Amino acid sequence: MTEPIISFKNFSFQYESQSEKTLDQINLNIFPGEKVMIAGASGSGKSTLGRCINGLIPQAYPGEMSGECLINGKPLNNSSIFDLSFDVGTVLQDPDSQFVGLTVAEDIAFSLENDQLPQVKMHEVTKKWSKKLDLTDLAQHSPQELSGGQKQRVAMAGVLIDESKILLFDEPLASLDPASGAASVKLIDQLAQKQSLTVIIIEHRIEEVLKGGIDRLVIMRNGKIVANDSPQKILKQSLLEKLGLREPLYLSALKRAGINLVECQNIDQVSRITEPQINQKLFEWNEHAKLSKKVKKGSTLLAINALSFGYTKEHPIIKDLSLEIKKGEMISLVGRNGAGKSTLSNLITGFLSPVSGSIKFKGQDLLNMSVKERAQYIGYILQDPNQMISKTMIYDEVASGLLLRGFLEDEIKQRVENILRICGLYEMRHWPISALSFGQKKRVTIASMLVLKPEMLILDEPTAGQDLKHYTEIMTFLEKLQQKNNLTIILITHDMHLMLEYTQRTIVLDHGKVLLDAEPAKVLTNDEIIKRAYLARTSLFDLAERYQLPSATDFVAKFIQAEREDRA
Template identity: 50%
Template structure:
């Protein structure tokens, strides 16, 4: 019989900075060797739950606790953070915040060095662990040379090198990975579990991508309470995820929109295992009653950004290789591709953070090569992927107001615009909070608000929805769509394929520094050749359409997107 390794018993926790508890009378038992997925909307308490497991609560985040939390039978109240870290290994969402060593090998060896492990034994352990996570060919690489997926493997190795750790905690491991790398990351976690039988606990918003591997249970947390503790098949057969505004797999949502009964026996946890009856196939082939439009933005007119044969090299290596494209005023365009393809670098070149060697960039028919970063910022706003690289103030209000202060607005004008933007971004209730008290997703919204408040004519956002739950994703994207309809040109760098399908009519696909496609999103995600080159993933809506025998799968995808957006608009 499996032994419990984690036990919450009537556990309640309230941060000192808050009036209400983040976890309320929680009862939860996780057993040795289990794989458990924890999901919930932003602010639900799932991050606090993780902090309690790895000791950040109460050692870094102070608050009041009642009830019991036991790790391997020992109350955490009697343990120090060092002892807890020897039992629960954490792989952070922001891997850059976890590195210590300058090279891959040094970082993996850090724990062993602190424990004075003899050098020969240390080398053997590091090599063995690096092979387990498939990073052994990059042992001498600098951390900064690695892609997002490789960084995640180093973080995992740095935790697993300590053989005493029996519990691995992953905090949104898919948030910053391209679809193919995310798929590989999940397969890596599954292999680690198979080889070591460690207990795996994962917090993740991208449920469909996480379910690429099997989980024993999914725990749904909302408003500090556990609202579901079920097998994946049972949960997806219910309406619980929809009730708490969490995105369920697209194929199960499509079935439910067509009034098809989804049962546990259909094995809906993965599109490959899903059983569809002939009656269900017929129901899916019928059109939805309402009309739909595939256009989500105004007709574009004059060219606002013209990139011609632009090349950028770093240390004699071409990161961007002779890229050309045009962006029309009022367009909403996605830039997609594998980690390290040059997406973020291209944006930095446009904003002036990096100097391109060849080619021309025209903004409203004017060459901007000699324009300073400040001059470009009056027209182009850029929101970085990592919010910690943008934030410079301690308080939320001060961070969002900073740009307006620098532009010389009056205090009253600043207050009005900051409050309006905070409301739009769902941050108004936290306007007097310190930024250090926010989750990664909330910090992301602060950085977006700090740029939106400046009213740029072109807005470039690097992974705008990473770490966001479906409600905040919808609120943010619908707001950005409103700005777009008012004439602001918006460019997304994203790994979220559904965001691209849902909100853009056009996508630029990068692979190895080259532009390999410029076409409609639905055409990209149904083209296996482009998908393979750019580390993308075919939408499960297409797979469902094929599985159901539909003759026009692209129309089915567009129909679903239109209907789904209409449903979610009612949440606002």
Template identity: 50%
Template structure:
């Protein structure tokens, strides 16, 4: 039987680039397979997806060599409309995919194009809105939703069309842990019911393993470095070499001395047989002295015009030197709170900076104290070239060009962008664009830095580099707030976890303590890390195992 998809000696070079992004790709994908494509930022995995869905070459121009076939037919000869009938895709940047004026219209768009009966469209739309938890948002504009809700809308617009191949580019990037888990379960059920082929481009390998993948494709430098069984990859050193984060439970099992081999079900902790392993003694976590309060908000209240009150009498302190994780389910107001704290939205209540009330200060003065990096990099970028984007804030402040150049060069190095400093931003991946926006705020050196999903779409190397840098900033007295759905990031780096739900902070505590409260996690759509499942199998204290992991990570 012919493969559903075939790449034969396939190469692609963007018009703006001197070297090919994809080089000599040979890849077959069979009907009904579940395939994950992983790789570090800039490895070419998103470009490979764009070749499948037709954005290359119909939107992103360049030179193609080799063949791309769909059931033996030349896919390159098809128009982007013809391609969409064969392959449904959800883009990494969901804002670029919305068509409808409302959520319901957007989900219905593909069926309307297919000229289905109105009653059929209504029934299918209602079904998928319910499945994805979007029923109450049906009449809202997709652009007004949170990042995770936007992701769910994009997912609905793809799933409703029931194409033979479903292509997802970072589908979990903006979803809270429970929503990500439910989305993967939904994809698994869809695969079982329809036999559709799933191709998922994703950094979050551990979560995607839930699907029971048939194969994993690892890309490096525009080429396929591995194509095979998940367990073969998990037992090898290839993930570490490529800078991809392996499942947390495997990292800890290696640290405990377990030998991993490809004949074990490494992709499924529940069925993995463990030898007798002993947990070394760990030092109890030390509680440091409370540092100076940098920023304090008292009785913070806010409502969007014509909508119910979102926050009422909320109180929050941020201290110098702390790394704070702000968590909560999609749509609970985390990004709105960040905009209130940074002064982008007007709020009632009192704001104090280092003990002095400055509630009525200008936005420019607030920006010198509190920097905010948005979730979607495309909403921040205003310049054509990377260097100019990062330099813009410094130039607006009137710094000499020599000083601008030195500061920009330093932050580009920190953010892993030095090799791209003379590139146009349009040539970057979504994850690389995110690093550009982080660099543009970091270079201004605010004392409080709020980052909305700073590591979403980042590979392990840039994740570590960025988080280690944020730790360095905290060590210098900055307060860092990370809005995140990444429970491992919270466990590894945060000193403090704030959980937001229905306009209230329902928890403000040590991350390990948070992870040991299942009822609270369920309420906030959060999930424990795999360390807690591993601890149960080892009959060990999950907090002690978490402490062991944290100590080993710091030593490394």
């Protein structure tokens, strides 16, 4: 039997700054050539496990270790990051923040520079890897100019160039659009086979990674490994759902249709899954489920007419765009990077001024108003709450908008406390913001906008990088705001789940124009739109198509409706 390339034996780790163990009695063997996915909620210890594999622990994150951990035969406790970097190549979460070179070629060559490779040899090797990852034409570009998928390829080239046998990915999909994410998963799979690598992927987005084919799924919870088996076995037992993780959508759909997953073959691939009854049961369920009538539409809140914008005449970013948004809608705004999503929201909130066209809010012309004035009608919430928060205490942060608008102290107090209650932050009102979790911070930023009594919120990637629990927490909160306070919400997102599950309408932007404005189920079952807007097909669509259900769109819509009814 072959020796494991990575082996943890009764391994525990406690960060210096923490009072409890983050990893508790870990036993795990990973064998050469295996593709392993490590999943788990935030704080489950999966990132810490990753840091042990690449040696950031204990060097960059000091703490107390016990038990044994061997990485390619080297004991962790007396190997440096540098020693391990020859065995383990690490691709961090956000490629943008880990580029060091001013150009793509320099970034790829970075570790060779540190190894003092002679320049001629370095140019040769860099060229070889640029070619392998299809980056040759981009070599002289600045990494920041590239698309999400290209950036990730640069980051991969930069570690593959070491020819280390173990490749570790820390949430590789978090900052990618769905199409680039799917492409990445495929590329990782190909590379692993061609270079005979051992691959470890730490990721929330289980369904996407499974699609690339995984040998083993390791699930962590509270610092312990709670499942460690082939994806087939784990999926059959519905362990993901039981452990509070997101199950692939097609499996949820099959369960809804009354199929027993234990009986299924090839359960990890929607294109190959088989069970004698699937066909019949899906048809029955589809027949039986009825789509409810459309909800009545509210009055027009925001009307955009023939809007155009561009920094130069030759390259318009928004082209003659018209759009109407009704009161009380929850809308997803999707499209690939650079399609004009952020530009559009900046035009609405007044950070940019259009070249031509009009934006009206309840009939009033928004273009005559300043950013400050518009914020009373439309609140804009950035992806990263740390970029919005400028005070140290929760109460002050939420009150600051009112203070600056010259409200009296009594009224401020009353309004802030009211909003804090709505947002579930009232008990923490005197807390320092630094003590909050990401989701709580997000709520603080939402509260500080809501206090101005806007009728509409625009949120940029509200759930990016969140696990299912925090994702659900944020989204149910927003859903409650929409339903109880009749707030109109626009979500800018790359998350196809979010779009399907929570929004009633999807606006697809492409090249500054509305490519499609329809229900989410219609968008995600339209292959042409999916391709042009860099979206990804939902596995529900694959399922419906494979079993030739009468209308894939209706099937997806019915499933989502059933899920929503369960949630309500």
